[in-house]
Amino acid sequence: MKRLGFGTMRLPLLNPEDHTTIDLEQYKQMVDLFLERGFTYFDTAYPYHGECSEQALKEALVKRYPRDRYVLADKMPIIRVTSAEDYPRYFKEQLERCGVEYFDYYLLHNMGRDRYINTQKFGGFEFLQQLKETGKAKHIGFSFHDDAETLDQILTEHPEVEFVQLQINYLDWNGAVAQSGKCYETAVRHGKKVMVMEPVKGGTLAKLPEQANSLFQSFYPAPAPSPASLAIRYAASLLEVEIILSGMSSLEQLDDNTSYMQEFKPLTEAEWNLVDEITSILNQTIKVPCTSCRYCLEECPISVNIPDYFGLLNLHAVTGQKTNMYYQRFSMNHAKASECLKCGKCEHICPQHIPIRSFLEEFAALYETPAA
Template sequence: MFFDEQIRRCGVDYFDYYLLHNLGRDRYINTEKYGGFPFIERLKRDGYARNIGFSYHDNAETLDRILTEHPEVDFVQLQINYLDWESQVAQSGACYEVAKKHGKKVMVMEPVKGGTLAKLPDNAMKSFNEYYEKGNLYIPTPASLAIRYAASLEDVAIVLSGMSNLEQLDDNTSYMQEFKPLTDGEKNLVENITDILNSTIKVPCTACKYCLEECPKNINIPDYFGLLNLYAVTGKTTGMYYERFSMNHGKASECLKCGKCENICPQHISIRAFIDEFVDLYEK
């Protein structure tokens, strides 16, 4: 059995935290089909896992459904960082609130968003340095600010951080050993940096979904534009999200160029042109 192999390779008798990996709308269906939750529940009952849960990349609505149907889990591992907090794509804040509502511990992944929040653009770094220099304060790293943001949230038990060298390890352990939550001033700084990063957003879409109701191909225009905006901010594509957003929806390349979406859009967005950009980015 694969679990016996996991125990053997790790050299342990049990796991403190054992999770089902990367649940979402699609994988949740298969997890239910093949008995994933009864399996981890049995591991806990037999003493092989102290805490059971799952990692998650999807919307808050589906997370609420999973936690409602499986109250036996102890924790959820979520992508949480200050840039994604109000994102219509990652929905960090909304997912966190769902986990909190269900009384689940939160394990944080992607606190620096794959390095995006560790290497801020010049205008954001200017605000960052000015804040700490003005108060004659110790100037931390941008990565430490991002990790402390996540760790300051109530019900967060663990913050995971991918590190590539000893310097980053020393930095992380230095401020987490005697952890101090963000001050009000630092919270304002985070908001300012978020505004600067979001100012590069490409499509002024508010996700009202009027276009989705009119589209003859049921193309998930709002979420696709969310991915386009995410790319504008981070310079990175996220194919995993596109795969999920296109479930039960038309691909962007299926657009008929009929213009029904543009006729109803309250923001008067040139939707067809942005769809072409999206196709170039995600389907070629």
């Protein structure tokens, strides 16, 4: 199996303000090119694109190709599970949404310390094991967003799990929150296969700020490859990584990603050094480690547009500039930052453990306080 996977969390949109408006025609072209170039792995999940990702995948892939032509991964939304009966109910719904009889890879979604307690309580791992035994899931695992100690505990208590999906990218490798490096080493110690998510950190490593980008451009002879290629090849250079998921948003991105992953070349020693230099520049500039996964939006009772507001906060941290026009656009169909109810539901689900409420306060002070 070729090692680049097609993540379906950031598909092309017809209306950039509405994440349910997936551009199906472009998506189909992307699927065609992906398969044509010999890649087969697709990854979806229940909540992606306001719950439209699974059905879009059915239209773009499942209805158009035989089942043995691709490998499909889906995930149980454990955050929504409140009883043992929810597991089979969600799973059946997912099979229907995707239009398949089984999944090749099936994961408990967004596992962490708190969610582990609930998953144990309602028999999530036993359900996973049943899926494996009945052939409804060929391989079982979980995606994980917490510290290495928690990962170690879960893998020790559940050796039946075959793989883990981890957030791994060069910026998070030594990070205190994502702990990419420590989590990877923990999974390897337990003999698990590793699937990588967020190799480009939600696009952060695809669009480098000026200083880091100049360094990147001067490193390569013109024309330089894309900054995303360095991030994806970094993850793919780790020996125990089976699949690197990239959430591709356009045919152009897919063309770029597949071009260097067809004949994969690991990073050279000089590129490892380049990564270190870029990391230290980024660590000085990025304020909020948001990956734009949009999970918080699903939970927010008043739909505060958290990821886009944090994008503006990061932009301000790097450039010192405010773009009121963007704030108007981003808040058009959403609550403003100052309207936040401080309920904390968003922080409970955020895989990056971001103190969202306090950053929203900072953002509101910056964008909603009239200039003196």
